[in-house]
Amino acid sequence: MIPWRWVGIGVLVGCSVFATWKVDAWRYGKQLAEVRTEYSDYKTSVATAATDASEKARKTEQQRQRDIDQVRADAVDQKQKDDALAAEQRADNDGLRDQTRKLLADKSTLNSRLAQRGKTINDLIDLLAELRSEADGYAGELAAALTxxxxxxxxCESSYDAVAGQHRGGKEYTHSP
Incomplete structure (x- = not known):
């Protein structure tokens, strides 16, 4: 009978080991399911965050492009205003040249009146008229280049501000005549 006792104890120990193994497998299965759920939630949150970041970057890029387009439109508008002003200045310059030409044409009348004073005044008038005409022309060219x-x-500054996202509080280029 002794051997049956050992067999019974062995069966009892075997059942205990099997039951312990089954409980551990059930716990590990439960833990594995929890880890899988957490990992799935993590992947979902990462995918959502990536989508949100991509959407935010897309919106930021679109806003910057709109800002750059606005800067371009403002520059074109300012160029048109500046070109109109330059054309007006050229017309004024042409008017001054016409007046100078008329004065030079009337020089013969002035010469007869100023004949008593000598020929140097006559030469000086020609020189001053020519210098004034040239100075007006250069001034117009310099003004156009400066503008x-x-x-x-x-x-360029507005484009940089638009791209950098730093607006300097209403600083705009306005041309004063």
Missing amino acids: ESRRAGFA
Whole structure:
């Protein structure tokens, strides 16, 4: 009978080991299911965060592009205003040249009146009229170049501000005549 006792104890120990193994397998299965659920939730949150970040970046890029387009439109508008002003200045310059030509044409009348004073005044009048005409022409060219340079500088600054996202609080280029 002794051997049956050992067999019974062995069966009892075997059943205990099997039951312990089954309980551990059930716990590990439950833990594995929880880990899988947590991992699935993590992947979902990462995918959602990536989608949100992508959407935010897309909206930011669209806003920056709209800002750059607005800067371009403002620069084109300012260029049209500056070109109109330059055309007006050219017309004024042409008017001054016409007046100078008329004065030079009337020079013969002035010569007869100023004949008593000598020929040096006559030469001086020609020189001053020519210098004034040239100075007016150069002034117009310099003004147009300066206007173009300022407009390009402000457009560049506005583009940078639009891209950098830093608006300087209403600083705009306005041309004063």
